[in-house]
């Protein structure tokens with residue numbers, strides 16, 4: 001029988017995280033961390049504690065969707081957040097809506113840095129492609145999804161677990177959907193799980209500390225500006241599926257202080273304020289059937 005691979009040492013990531021557990025296999029890292037952070041040893045799981053694996057077998061996406069990943073090709077990471085403001089009081093729950101966006105900004109920066117470095121060093125003259133955030137939870141390279149983010153509240157509002165799945169070394173044939181991509185496919189030849197994880201945790205930590213110091217205020221912390229800068233959804237035509245199943249179209253105008261998307265209704269009605277809806281980008285020439293997901 002083949003010997004299991006030894007766990008990666010992750011020196012860069014361990015230097016950043018207050019606690020980091022690497023699992024050789026996990027069902028869903030979000031589930032594992034929620035259990036750990038609310039179980040009998042909850043006190044051993046500090047703010048910004050991390051669980052990660054490259055072999056997640058029951059990954060979950062938003063809205064009951066699945067996150068699929070062949071073993072060893074993607075990074076699944078969950079981070080525990082127990083946000084407290086400047087006075088030490090918990091940040092109000094209604095401000096948590098910014099946290100998945102905060103994670104998306106951190107991931108977009110890391111992915112953007114790697115893709116740009118690969119482009120500069122490429123012998124193949126790779127074209128410049130933008131890395132952006134698709135509200136509320138995807139990081140895209142060009143129009144393709146390289147990372148999905150899922151925030152889940154701890155029971156009793158004791159905090160939040162924020163999970164991210166990043167496609168590292170999937171080949172074009174292994175991609176789960178026609179609209180996904182991986183760092184490898186985007187030209188990053190040897191994406192290191194440790195470098196990606198450490199970069200993500202570092203940026204996440206910095207943005208999060210600033211946000212907590214401002215008591216979760218998106219404007220005062222500068223987070224809202226940062227979100228607006230990287231969110232490719234803004235200014236674009238989108239189709240919104242409201243929780244009741246109804247569809248509306250319009251142009252995404254902004255993100256508000258609680259992380260909701262503001263969409264100018266193309267029918268001229270009042271702006272749509274979307275928190276639980278599902279958003280699809282429409283192509284510029286879209287007539288309703290050419291969406292990119």
Ligand SMILES: Nc1ncnc2c1ncn2[C@@H]1O[C@H](COP(=O)(O)OP(=O)(O)OP(=O)(O)O)[C@@H](O)[C@H]1O
Pocket residue numbers: 061062063065066067068069074137138145146147148165167176177180181278279280293
């Ligand atoms: N490894 C992966 N890489 C990229 N996409 C994936 C991967 N695994 C699953 N997906 C896609 O992610 C979806 C879950 O994410 P999500 O709920 O964000 O939907 P989406 O298709 O990205 O569309 P949207 O976010 O616009 O609603 C799954 O339905 C699947 O299509």
Ligand SMILES: O=C(O)CCCC[C@@H]1SC[C@@H]2NC(=O)N[C@@H]21
Pocket residue numbers: 027028029030031056058059060061062065067075076077078137138147148149150163164165166
């Ligand atoms: O695209 C989405 O809808 C979100 C996908 C989130 C996947 C990550 S992988 C780590 C964490 N554990 C999970 O089960 N899901 C998230």
